[in-house]
Amino acid sequence: AQEGRTTIIVAHRLSTIRNVDVIYVFKDGKVVETGNHSELMKKKGHYYDMVMLQSDGDEEKDVSFFRVIKLNSPEWKSITAASLCALSSGFAMPLFAVILGDFVDVLSNPDQDEVWRQVTNYALIFVGVGVFSGITNFVMVAFFDDKENSTGALCARLSGEAAAVQGATGQRIGSVLQAVGTFGLALILSLVYEWRVGLVALTFVPVLTFTAVEAVANVRTVASLGREATFTRDYASQLEPALVTAKKGTHWRGIVYGLSRSLFNFIIAAAMYYGGTLIVNEGVTYSNVFKSAQALLMGASSAAQALSFAPNFQKGIKAAGRVIVLLKKQSKITDPDTPAMENFRGTGQASLQAVQFTYPTRPNIQVLKKLDLEVEKGKTIALVGASGCGKSTVIQLLERYYDPDGGIVAQDSIPLVKLRLIDARQSIGFVQQEPILFDRTIGENIAYGNNVSKPGMDEIIEAAKQANIHNFKQRVAIARALIRRPKMLLLDEATSALDTESERSSKIFTYL
Ligand SMILES: Nc1ncnc2c1ncn2[C@@H]1O[C@H](COP(=O)(O)OP(=O)(O)O)[C@@H](O)[C@H]1O
Ligand SMILES: [Mg+2]
Incomplete structure (x- = not known):
């Protein structure tokens, strides 16, 4: 800490704070120990224990996909069932193509009685495929949606990396497995039936993949968040009611989704059956039947997509309602009617006296219990x-x-409630654990930290230099805090990204 700036650090790794002036050790809402590193180490109290604990073995940093999957292990049975269903529901399309091919073949048979018999068979087969894909989709959606909802409902308020976990669990897995099933079977079948055609078709796969990915992303764009690792008992009990309602919605959605998917096959069944009778009885050409069936199909698949979006629409409306309620809320943190001091400028001194907080x-x-x-x-x-x-x-x-x-x-012995908010915050720079950067240039992001005047480029560059630590996002956020020229700098785990490289992290304080 240079130029008389006060710095308050919340540090995860204790090795990063060895050289600070005073360490406050918190426990149960109180400060239980105070002193510098060597004093506290001599005391062999809480701090000593924490240091000892951290020195043996590092905590987990990277969580593997399998680790995330493992969190779901209590539900392995339903996960397996749902995964298998997802995989086999993917079989529906390729199977459909093969049956359709056979069917077209049948239609070219000059023996009318034979055609009639076969048409009935094929119509039944299509109904079968429809039922099959309806059931598998129901199981798949019911399960994966269920997970998504239970975690989504409670984690929606948590931000940050949660979205990433969602990318690896829930509905996505269902969609991915389904796509894998479709593509796997389609490839095998196309190669078995006519390998040359299969190879030609394969060249279109990149295009197909692109559209498939679009589809997967579109199936559900609701940004529900899953962060199982942070669940606690409290959460579980608070969420029980939410889970029950979520489950209700899930089954309904499973039915709708299953229906929307099987609809496709039912339409084909109907079209082919009726088309068959037309060919037999009225001499319509099968190419016309084929075309008309395809046209219907296009309509059906659009309908299927629309159907699967219907619940989201309702959800969206409800969410908008909640946002409106939120927007109407007034903050309880307001300026005093008459501030204790005009144009207060903090010097970097602050205190908490017997603070209780819930x-x-x-x-x-x-x-906090009288802290x-x-x-x-x-x-x-x-x-x-x-x-x-x-x-x-x-x-x-x-x-x-x-x-x-x-x-x-209080700041400089004046309780914060007696100061204007802007004055109380003016002298403080704050770097959060997960700094948020705006979608602007780096310069603008740093300049944003100064809400009194518009900093010049030289000032921005100076702040950027001062914040010279290796993590880029943190660097910008620290520069943004520094450009206020704060008398007091609050770093809430701002150095955690550096913790892995301990020699570097000890260096950052010489920069600040
Ligand atoms: N916005 C909040 N609403 C409700 N409880 C919270 C909120 N933020 C933190 N808590 C709870 O307050 C306690 C202290 O949290 P926090 O100050 O973030 O701890 P620390 O930074 O030491 O890890 C925890 O039990 C936490 O769950
Ligand atoms: Mg914290």
Whole structure:
């Protein structure tokens, strides 16, 4: 920390905070130990235990696909069934093509009685394929949607990497397996029936894949998020009611989706049956029957797609309603009628005195229980403690994102509630754990950090240089915090991305 700037660090890896001035150790909503690294190590208390714990063995960093799958292991039976159904529902299209081919062949038979007999058979076969694909799709959607909903409903409020997990589970797996089934069987059959035609068809696969991917992405664009790893008991119990409603919707959606898929085959069955009778009785050419069936099919598959979107539409309307309610909400964090001081400029000193805090959305859990914390001007302070012990909460109280239920959060001995919001936040730079960058140039992203004046390019470049650490996103976010020229810098796990390279992470503080 240079130029007398106060820095507050929430660090995941304790090795990154060895050199800070004061370490506050949190436990159960209180500060249980205070001191610098060597003092705390001598004490052999909580801090010592945490350091010892971290030095043996690193925590998990990269989670493999199989790890994610393993989270689903209690449901392995239904997953297996649903996967098999997804795979075999993919068989429907290639099977259909083969049967259609045979059918066309039958129609060219001059023996009318024979044609009549066969037409009936084929119509039944198509009905069979329809039932088969209806059932497999129902099982597949019912299961994969179920997962998606149960996790989606509760995780929708969580942001960040959750979307990535969704990419590896749920509906996507169903769609992918289905596509694999379709393509696998189609390829085998096309090569077995006529390998030359198969090879020619294969050259179209890139185009096909492109459209298939489009289709997969479009089947459901609802951005529900799955982040199983972060589930806790609390969540599970809170979500029980949501799960029940989600399940109801799921079965309905399974039926609709199954229907929409089998519809395709039913239409073919009907068209071919009727077409067959026309050919036999009225001398219509089979090429006309074929064309008309194809036209119907196109319509049917569009209908199928539309049907599968119907539930999303309802959902969208409801979601919009909730957004509107949200937009109408007023913040409780407001400016005082008469601020204690005009044009307050913080110096980098802050304190929390006997602060009690409970998140309004979780009234039964008190996060901070009479917590005291002194932030001395110009010092570097680290907050450590187990995950969920309230470190980020303290940071957010310092920014006055929330007001404490009891006790005082103050800057330069003035309680934050008596300061204008903009003044209280003016002297603070904040780098969040997962910084959010705007879809603008890097310069604009950094400049955005200064809400008083528009920084010049030289200032932007200087801030960018000061923030010179190797993780790019963090670098921009830190530069954005620095361009405010903050008297106090709050780093909430902002260095976690660097933790793997410990020598580097110890260096960043010389830059800041
Ligand atoms: N926005 C929120 N709403 C409800 N509870 C929250 C919220 N943010 C955090 N909590 C809860 O408050 C406790 C402290 O969280 P936090 O301050 O983020 O811990 P830390 O940063 O030390 O990991 C945890 O039990 C957490 O689940
Ligand atoms: Mg945190």
